[in-house]
Amino acid sequence: MNNDSCMDIIVANQVTNNIGQIFGDAADFNKDNLADIVVANFGNGDVVVFLGYKNGTFLLVTTYSTGSGTGTLCLKFEDFNNDKNIDIVVANLYSGYIGILFEFGDGSFATIVLYSSGSNSSIIWIDVGDFNNDTRLDIVFADQTDNNVGILLGSGIKTFGSQKPLPMSNNSTLSSVTLAAFNRDHYLDIVVTNNGTNSVGILLGHEDGTFGNMTTYSTEQYSEPLSITVADIDSDGFLNILVANSGTDNVGIFLGKGNGNFATMKQYSTDTGYRPLSITVSDFNNDKWLDILVANSGTNSVLILAGSDNGTYPNQETYFTEYGSRPNWIIVGNFNDDS
Numbered sequence: 001m002n003n004d005s006c007m008d009i010i011v012a013n014q015v016t017n018n019i020g021q022i023f024g025d026a027a028d029f030n031k032d033n034l035a036d037i038v039v040a041n042f043g044n045g046d047v048v049v050f051l052g053y054k055n056g057t058f059l060l061v062t063t064y065s066t067g068s069g070t071g072t073l074c075l076k077f078e079d080f081n082n083d084k085n086i087d088i089v090v091a092n093l094y095s096g097y098i099g100i101l102f103e104f105g106d107g108s109f110a111t112i113v114l115y116s117s118g119s120n121s122s123i124i125w126i127d128v129g130d131f132n133n134d135t136r137l138d139i140v141f142a143d144q145t146d147n148n149v150g151i152l153l154g155s156g157i158k159t160f161g162s163q164k165p166l167p168m169s170n171n172s173t174l175s176s177v178t179l180a181a182f183n184r185d186h187y188l189d190i191v192v193t194n195n196g197t198n199s200v201g202i203l204l205g206h207e208d209g210t211f212g213n214m215t216t217y218s219t220e221q222y223s224e225p226l227s228i229t230v231a232d233i234d235s236d237g238f239l240n241i242l243v244a245n246s247g248t249d250n251v252g253i254f255l256g257k258g259n260g261n262f263a264t265m266k267q268y269s270t271d272t273g274y275r276p277l278s279i280t281v282s283d284f285n286n287d288k289w290l291d292i293l294v295a296n297s298g299t300n301s302v303l304i305l306a307g308s309d310n311g312t313y314p315n316q317e318t319y320f321t322e323y324g325s326r327p328n329w330i331i332v333g334n335f336n337d338d339s
Contacts (some may be wrong), residue, residue: 002238002252002269003337004192005258008180010302012120017123017153023332024037024038024039024040024075024329025037025038025075025076025077025331026038026331026333026335027077027086027237028086029049029051029085029086029103029107030051030106030107030255031105032040033337034051034052034053034054034335034337035333035334035335036049036050036052036058036107036234037049037050037052037058038050038075038077038088040072040073040074040075040090041139042070042072042073042093043067044072045066045067045068045070045071045072045092045336046064046065046066046072046117047063047064047066047067047072047075047088047090047101048060048062048063048064048162048233049062049063049107049109050059050205051334051335052281052335053268054336054337055333055336056336056337061107061108062108063173064111064112065094065111065112066090066095066099066112066272067092067095067097067099067112067114068091068096068097069094070092070094070095070099071092071093071094071095071311072090072091072092072093073090073091073092073093073124073125074090074091074123074125074126075088075089075090075091075126076088076089076127076128077089078128078180078218079137080100080137080138080154080156080158080295081102081156081157081158082290082313083105083154084105084218085102085103085105086100086102086103087100087101087102087109088101088103088109089101089126089128089139090112090222091123091124091125091126091141092123092128093122093123093124093144095112095114095120095124095138095237096116096117096119096120096121096122096123097114097115097116097117097123098114098123098126098141098152099112099113099114099115099116099118100112100115100158101113102158103132108214110126110272112211113158115139115160115211116163117141117143117152117163118143118146118150118163118165120145120146121143121145121146121150122143122144122145122146123141123143123144123175124141124142124143124174124175125141125142125174125175125176125177125179126139126140126141126142126225126280127139127140127141127178127179128179129179129188129327130188131151131153131188131205131209132153132208132209132244133187133207133209133275135156136153136154136155136156137154137156138151138152138153138154138160138209139151139154139160139177139286140177140190140226141177141336142174142176142177142192143174144173144175145266146165147167147170147172147173147174148165148166148167148174148184149163149165149166149168149174149177149190149192149203149296150154150163150164150165150166151163151164151166151209153174153209158234160267166203166211167184167189168192168194168201168214169201169214169216171196171197172194172195172196172199172201173194173197174192174193174194174195175190175193175194175195175225175226176193176227176256177190177192177198177230178190178191178228178229178230179191179279180230180300181203181239182203182204182256182258182260183203183258183259184258184259185258186205187204187205187207188205189202189203189205189260190202190203190205190210190211191203191228191230191241192214192222193219193225193226193227193228193230193243194225195225195226196217197216198218198220198221198222198223198224198225198247198282199216199217199218199219199225200216200219200228200241200243200254201214201215201216201217202214202215202217202227202262203215205258206325215260215261217254217262217264217265217275217305218265219243219245219265220245220248220249220252220265222248223245223246223247223248223250223251223252224245224246224247224248225243225244225245225246226243226244226245226246226276226277226278227243227244227277227278227279228240228241228242228243228244228278228279229241229242229279229280229281229331231281231290232290233253233281233292233307233311234255234263234291234311235311236258236260236311237265238254238256238258240255240256240282241253241254241256241262241264242254242292243325244276244277244278244279244294245267245276246275246277246297247278248266248272249269249270249271249272249275249276249277249298249312250268250269250270250276251267251268251270251276251279251292251294251305252265252266252267253265253266253267254266255311267303268292268313268316270294270296270316271299272305273298273299274278274296274298274299274301274303275296275298275299276295276297276303277295277296277297277327277328277329278294278295278327278328278329278330278334279293279294279295279330280292280293280330280331281293282332283307284304284306285306287307289306289308289309290307290309291304291305291306291307291313292304292305292307292313292332293305293330293332295327295328295329295330296318296325297326297328299318299320300321300322300323300324300325300326300327301318301319301320301321301327302318302321302327303317303319304316304317304318304319
């Protein structure tokens with residue numbers, strides 16, 4: 001954040017509300033080459049934009065409503081209407097709508113445009129990608145009420161087609177969804193965390209935007225997997241899946257085989273009571289190996305697991321946030337422009 005060439009950490013603290021309440025992310029909205037922060041406030045039903053300064057500080061600029069009682073929970077950034085400005089798409093847990101804030105190019109946004117995700121839906125997570133290879137961005141979302149993954153196909157001009165649901169197994173209780181190309185066929189695949197069945201599920205994508213049947217991998221009993229991220233942590237050219245298991249207090253790693261299949265989960269404990277809720281990766285110590293960063297709600301802390309040349313994580317270091325803060329989301333960026 002202060003441009004010193006070192007990666008910095010942003011933590012969303014659910015209780016103390018001193019950065020964000022549920023979900024945050026960063027991007028350069030006003031084109032000043034400095035990272036700005038956006039947070040989704042679940043209780044207020046709004047999105048808050050902080051514009052960044054070169055010294056790593058931020059100015060609260062504007063709050064944008066997503067509607068009364070919407071329960072804004074998750075957000076992503078992309079240019080949906082091809083105007084070279086970064087737009088914000090948000091998931092609203094209670095309203096059954098996905099909303100997009102279209103940006104003007106100066107860090108300000110138009111009034112939110114809402115898109116139906118189906119009646120009585122509860123959108124817990126979203127991601128963005130081009131599923132049907134038409135060069136237009138589509139939206140994928142995890143719906144807890146209907147227990148399915150839904151897809152909205154984009155037109156590139158601020159409109160989306162009706163949702164295409166992909167039903168999950170009974171009692172799966174989706175908690176997150178992420179996109180990646182696991183079998184290296186250049187078509188996007190879907191990975192979900194199933195909180196109810198303690199597993200992650202993979203749906204391999206086809207050229208026409210359809211998907212195969214879901215293959216599941218156990219995260220073990222009582223694990224309650226929540227956040228998930230994808231990266232090549234062992235530098236073998238194959239994508240791996242990393243998951244925060246909040247119920248069993250560990251980080252789970254599924255090493256990919258490059259063909260859409262994965263090895264049995266490896267565990268790295270965060271210690272009892274940590275309750276990890278969010279996970280991401282970055283190279284914090286500049287040794288060219290990816291490190292793992294976890295937000296721990298139970299101990300008001302963030303945990304860094306330092307990577308090594310063989311893809312293992314022998315060393316851990318904990319940084320405490322604030323008493324009662326209960327951090328539940330975490331992102332990484334160079335916020336003070338220190339290169």
